[in-house]
Amino acid sequence: MAEVKLVNIKKVYPYVSGEEKKKNKKKSADEPEKKKVNLQITDEGVVAVQAFNLDIKDKEFIVLVGPSGCGKSTTLRMVAGLEEISDGELYIDGKLMNDVAPKDRDIAMVFQNYALYPHMTVYDNMAFSLKLRHTPKDEIDKKVREAAEILDITQYLERKPKALSGGQRQRVAIGRAIVRAPKVMLMDEPLSNLDAKLRNEMRAEIIKLRQRINTTFMYVTHDQTEAMTLGDRIVIMKDGYIQQIGTPQEVFNHPANLFVAGFIGMPVMNFFDAELKREGDKFFVEVGGIKVELAPEKEARLLKNNVQSQPVTLGVRPEHTDVAEQGIASTVEVAEMMGSSVHLHLNADGKDVIVIVPTIDMKGSYKQGDTVHFTFDGKVAHVFSKETDKNLEF
Amino acid sequence: MQKKSSLMKKLKKYWPFYFLALPGLIYFFINNYIPMGGLILAFEKYTVSGGIFGSKKIGFQNFKFLFSNADAWIMTRNTLLYNIVFILLGLVISILTAYFLHELKSNMSRKFYQTVILFPSLLSIIIVSYLANALLAGDTGFINNHILLPLGLEPISFYSEKKWWPFILVFVHFWQMTGTSCILYLANMSAIDPSLYEAASMDGATRWQSFFNITIPCLVPTIITLTILAVGKIFNSDFGLFYQVPMNSGAIIDVTQTIDTYVYRGLMNTANLGMSAAACFYQSVVGFCLVMITNSMVRRISSENAMF
Ligand SMILES: Nc1ncnc2c1ncn2[C@@H]1O[C@H](COP(=O)(O)OP(=O)(O)O)[C@@H](O)[C@H]1O
Ligand SMILES: [Mg+2]
Numbered sequence: 288m289a290e291v292k293l294v295n296i297k298k299v300y301p302y303v304s305g306e307e308k309k310k311n312k313k314k315s316a317d318e319p320e321k322k323k324v325n326l327q328i329t330d331e332g333v334v335a336v337q338a339f340n341l342d343i344k345d346k347e348f349i350v351l352v353g354p355s356g357c358g359k360s361t362t363l364r365m366v367a368g369l370e371e372i373s374d375g376e377l378y379i380d381g382k383l384m385n386d387v388a389p390k391d392r393d394i395a396m397v398f399q400n401y402a403l404y405p406h407m408t409v410y411d412n413m414a415f416s417l418k419l420r421h422t423p424k425d426e427i428d429k430k431v432r433e434a435a436e437i438l439d440i441t442q443y444l445e446r447k448p449k450a451l452s453g454g455q456r457q458r459v460a461i462g463r464a465i466v467r468a469p470k471v472m473l474m475d476e477p478l479s480n481l482d483a484k485l486r487n488e489m490r491a492e493i494i495k496l497r498q499r500i501n502t503t504f505m506y507v508t509h510d511q512t513e514a515m516t517l518g519d520r521i522v523i524m525k526d527g528y529i530q531q532i533g534t535p536q537e538v539f540n541h542p543a544n545l546f547v548a549g550f551i552g553m554p555v556m557n558f559f560d561a562e563l564k565r566e567g568d569k570f571f572v573e574v575g576g577i578k579v580e581l582a583p584e585k586e587a588r589l590l591k592n593n594v595q596s597q598p599v600t601l602g603v604r605p606e607h608t609d610v611a612e613q614g615i616a617s618t619v620e621v622a623e624m625m626g627s628s629v630h631l632h633l634n635a636d637g638k639d640v641i642v643i644v645p646t647i648d649m650k651g652s653y654k655q656g657d658t659v660h661f662t663f664d665g666k667v668a669h670v671f672s673k674e675t676d677k678n679l680e681f
Numbered sequence: 682m683q684k685k686s687s688l689m690k691k692l693k694k695y696w697p698f699y700f701l702a703l704p705g706l707i708y709f710f711i712n713n714y715i716p717m718g719g720l721i722l723a724f725e726k727y728t729v730s731g732g733i734f735g736s737k738k739i740g741f742q743n744f745k746f747l748f749s750n751a752d753a754w755i756m757t758r759n760t761l762l763y764n765i766v767f768i769l770l771g772l773v774i775s776i777l778t779a780y781f782l783h784e785l786k787s788n789m790s791r792k793f794y795q796t797v798i799l800f801p802s803l804l805s806i807i808i809v810s811y812l813a814n815a816l817l818a819g820d821t822g823f824i825n826n827h828i829l830l831p832l833g834l835e836p837i838s839f840y841s842e843k844k845w846w847p848f849i850l851v852f853v854h855f856w857q858m859t860g861t862s863c864i865l866y867l868a869n870m871s872a873i874d875p876s877l878y879e880a881a882s883m884d885g886a887t888r889w890q891s892f893f894n895i896t897i898p899c900l901v902p903t904i905i906t907l908t909i910l911a912v913g914k915i916f917n918s919d920f921g922l923f924y925q926v927p928m929n930s931g932a933i934i935d936v937t938q939t940i941d942t943y944v945y946r947g948l949m950n951t952a953n954l955g956m957s958a959a960a961c962f963y964q965s966v967v968g969f970c971l972v973m974i975t976n977s978m979v980r981r982i983s984s985e986n987a988m989f
Binding site: 367369388390396404405415416 | 877887895
């Protein structure tokens with residue numbers, strides 16, 4: 288139940304003594320290794336997060352999502368107070384929190400590896416924070432049992448964490464966080480240690496939980512499905528920078544750049560090298576011999592940005608690509624039957640393209656080697672600058 | 682029959698491991714089991730001509746003599762009290778030392794302090810006893826010459842005054858042994874998942890609350906194992922500490938005599954092998970019983986922490 292405001296937050300991990308030298312040596316030895324993550328490396332150290340600005344509204348569910356190593360956990364840990372904030376300001380309910388100890392921030396956190404106290408029973412794990420706060424015994428009991436009820440772990444209260452399965456431990460970890468009704472609830476990849484089925488179950492549980500305990504959530508995941516299903520708003524990060532902030536709908540329909548377009552959505556968006564043509568106030572994309580006019584609202588935005596004709600990267604989602612009589616020619620490589628739809632993996636002039644065809648619309652079936660034409664609508668075409676990778680509509 | 686064949690199977694399957702264990706087992710047998718035969722001395726009146734196995738058997742005479750001796754009470758009391766202090770105070774000192782080392786953020790300073798604390802244990806006890814002597818000696822010692830005299834205080838004749846020695850011996854023991862005894866705790870602490878501390882700090886724990894609610898409980902298995910082992914040796918003593926450091930001074934023997942020094946002195950002065958063997962026998966039997974008792978007590982309280 289709190290607003291959280293992050294202003295220009297930056298995190299630099301200083302080199303541990305001796306490490307700097309090692310790093311420099313390593314650079315010459317195996318250069319490609321370092322390229323995995325393009326974090327900025329300065330004299331002071333590794334810049335894990337920078338220029339992070341975010342206003343989280345009261346009771347909002349914010350998801351930080353991005354590939355591994357992009358600085359999600361670091362950001363969360365700075366909010367928690369487990370990591371010092373190198374630069375910038377953190378406000379919770381309008382109060383500056385940079386130098387406030389974690390225990391005084393009234394925040395709870397669920398860790399990826401659960402971090403349950405191994406020598407305490409489930410009950411004691413959940414009661415620990417209340418005991419430290421000198422809450423009366425009967426009140427502790429009431430709160431712990433209430434949380435256990437919500438999470439359906441009442442029957443395990445007397446067990447030690449060792450005797451629980453992964454999913455049960457996860458529930459205990461969540462229980463430990465909710466007993467004291469924190470202002471802000473932080474979760475760092477809480478589901479990533481669970482198997483796929485359990486993960487889906489727990490995802491639904493978290494949605495339910497959220498309705499029962501009305502508080503502000505900050506949730507970290509590398510899984511875009513989790514982000515899309517859970518978040519009120521999603522913060523997409525890469526290499527320590529925010530790429531886009533928006534509702535799941537917004538980031539799906541209006542990706543700010545090539546990275547977001549490729550990261551959000553499953554299967555991944557199809558990209559083509561194309562030409563953007565401006566003819567007066569109208570914009571067309573030319574690709575593979577077809578010419579499609581963009582939708583009027585897109586044209587208006589491009590016009591506002593004074594975009595000229597140029598080569599672009601065109602992005603169209605598989606669900607928005609349609610098989611048609613005429614269009615870009617391609618051959619079928621694989622046709623995956625998914626039930627309600629078929630995922631066609633096509634080869635269009637050496638480029639891999641995925642087209643999702645709803646089963647009801649299908650005329651006949653697809654075989655490997657078939658020639659298929661596909662096209663798309665001007666409403667769903669995204670044009671990205673070749674130079675900056677930015678969406679030209681932004 | 683069944684058992685035998687499964688043992689053979691095991692031998693066949695794991696022979697490289699048994700092979701690796703062999704030198705240790707052989708050493709153990711030669712060093713720890715063969716000499717047990719010598720325990721027969723405890724029941725003999727040893728003569729050189731009779732040898733270990735041919736001397737006259739006298740039953741429990743040696744034990745009787747040992748316990749009727751006025752020294753028996755003193756040496757038993759000393760051995761027990763010093764060991765109890767070493768065990769209890771040792772727990773506190775080594776865990777706290779390990780904790781402070783563990784909490785040092787900088788690797789450099791941790792290595793530095795660890796080396797400084799560990800260094801005394803590399804010194805031979807003879808050197809330690811002369812270091813102590815340099816501090817304590819009556820006329821030339823540092824304490825008398827450079828602290829007490831300049832302050833206008835009476836010099837202390839340490840080697841003839843009993844009351845100082847319990848403190849001196851305890852101090853020297855911890856000065857020398859803390860480095861090694863805290864290593865195990867330090868290794869244990871480094872193995873504790875750091876996110877437990879983070880979770881505790883989010884739960885509102887201060888440093889000391891985390892120490893008592895996380896660090897200590899995680900160390901309990903180690904504490905129990907080490908304590909059971911120490912209890913088993915409660916009738917043994919560090920011979921060098923009790924014999925060399927007091928410089929074999931007779932005036933303070935009431936507070937420095939332990940079973941081990943008694944046995945040694947017995948051998949040196951009277952060559953009474955029988956009584957020395959009886960003292961050793963007594964040490965081992967009591968030690969064995971204590972280990973069994975402590976372990977079964979631990980098992981009753983928390984079975985997962987018992988040694989066997
Ligand atoms: N304690 C640390 N010291 C130095 N670098 C760190 C430390 N923790 C994380 N990093 C670096 O900061 C970057 C961001 O890490 P993190 O926030 O954990 O990423 P993720 O988005 O996967 O959670 C990574 O490249 C990581 O190597
Ligand atoms: Mg992470």
